[in-house]
Amino acid sequence: DIVMTQSPLSLSVTPGEPASISCRSSQSLLDTFGRNYLDWYLQKPGQSPQLLIYWGSYRASGVPDRFSASGSGTDFTLKISRVEAEDVGVYFCMQSLQILYTFGQGTKLEIK
Amino acid sequence: QVQLVQSGAEVKRPGASVRVSCKASGYTFIDYYIHWLRQAPTQGFQWMGWINPANGETHYGQNFQGRVTMARDTSISTVYMELSGLRSDDTAVYYCARVLPYNDGNSNDLWGQGTLVTVSS
Numbered sequence: 078d079i080v081m082t083q084s085p086l087s088l089s090v091t092p093g094e095p096a097s098i099s100c101r102s103s104q105s106l107l108d109t110f111g112r113n114y115l116d117w118y119l120q121k122p123g124q125s126p127q128l129l130i131y132w133g134s135y136r137a138s139g140v141p142d143r144f145s146a147s148g149s150g151t152d153f154t155l156k157i158s159r160v161e162a163e164d165v166g167v168y169f170c171m172q173s174l175q176i177l178y179t180f181g182q183g184t185k186l187e188i189k
Numbered sequence: 190q191v192q193l194v195q196s197g198a199e200v201k202r203p204g205a206s207v208r209v210s211c212k213a214s215g216y217t218f219i220d221y222y223i224h225w226l227r228q229a230p231t232q233g234f235q236w237m238g239w240i241n242p243a244n245g246e247t248h249y250g251q252n253f254q255g256r257v258t259m260a261r262d263t264s265i266s267t268v269y270m271e272l273s274g275l276r277s278d279d280t281a282v283y284y285c286a287r288v289l290p291y292n293d294g295n296s297n298d299l300w301g302q303g304t305l306v307t308v309s310s
Contacts, residue, residue, distance in 0.1 A: 116296045125284060125303055126234075131294035169233065173295040177250055178224070178236040 079104050079172050083181035091189045096157040098184045100170035105150045106133070107174075114174035117146055117155045120183075121166040129168075130155065162188055191215035193223075193285050193301035200307045206273040209304045211285035218266040219243040222288040224297060225259060225270045227281040235281075239288065240268055275308045282306075 080103040090096045106113045113133030118126040128137040130146040133153055143158045157164060165188055170181040196210040211223065225237040238249035240259040247259045253272070261268045268285060283304045286297035 114295055116294075118297075125300035126286075126297070127300070128296050128298045131289070131296040131298075135294070137296070137298065171234070171297075176248060178226075180234040180236075182233050 078177055079106075079175055079179050081170055081172055081179050081181040083168075083170060083184050085184060086182060087185045087187070089187050089189050090157075090160045092162060093159050096160050096164075096186060098155045098168050100148075100153045100155070100181050102151045102153075102172055104175075106153075106172050107150055113149055113153070114172060115148070115153050116171045116173060117168060118171060119164070119166050119168050121163075124166075126169070160186070160188070164188075191299060193287065193299055195283075195285060195301040195304045198305040198307070200309065201275050203276055203308055203310055205275050205308075206271055207275060207306050208269055208271040209283050209285075209306070211268045211270070211301050213242075213266045213268075213287070216287075218263060221290075223259075223261075223268045224286045224288055225257075225283065226286060226297075227283045228303075229278070229281040232281075237270070237283075242266075242268060272306075275306075277308050280306065280308045 082101045084099050106115045115133045117130035120126040129140050134146045146155045167183040167185050169183040194212045199207050201207050219242045222239050224239050228234050237253050240247045242261045256273050258271045285301040287299040289296050289298050
């Protein structure tokens with residue numbers, strides 16, 4: 078199984094300030110067509126997860142452009158350029174390259 | 190409205206079975222695979238398996254093989270997940286999620302609201 082490791086596990090950010098979350102996989106998530114099968118999701122308090130990023134860096138429909146992501150192979154980063162109050166929740170990465178999809182532990186973002 | 194609506198919370202005894210339903214609406218049911226995942230209290234997500242609503246083909250995660258069964262009823266655009274031999278560590282929120290095709294991202298772009306299953310004697 079591919080092991081996904083996120084850091085940090087918690088983050089406290091002042092509104093308007095940036096935030097960054099790292100996700101590392103135990104194996105490369107790059108397929109033969111050059112696409113990274115790495116997603117980022119946000120689970121807001123009391124809600125189901127919502128897709129933010131797919132293929133490592135592509136924003137899902139309706140996701141604000143303050144969210145961006147980068148990385149390839151085994152190292153990936155999610156960035157929020159200016160955190161807003163509505164961004165609180167748990168962010169987690171998920172690999173979908175191998176059929177047994179696996180997840181990072183989650184990073185809890187709170188507002189200072 | 191594009192959505193997945195799951196059945197309500199369940200409380201079960203150890204050793205029992207539970208069936209959770211997931212009704213799709215607002216899109217063509219047979220065009221997208223459905224994943225089942227679960228989130229145990231204070232733990233991360235665990236992928237359980239998928240079902241292809243077009244033909245009923247399934248694939249189960251190794252940790253659940255022999256205990257999980259997924260099925261679908263195309264007449265009512267609903268998929269089902271049944272877990273047997275329940276144990277206390279099966280207590281979790283169970284989610285269904287739509288899967289984008291591999292060439293469109295292979296991501297879970299639409300999630301049900303979750304179903305809490307509590308296993309307790």
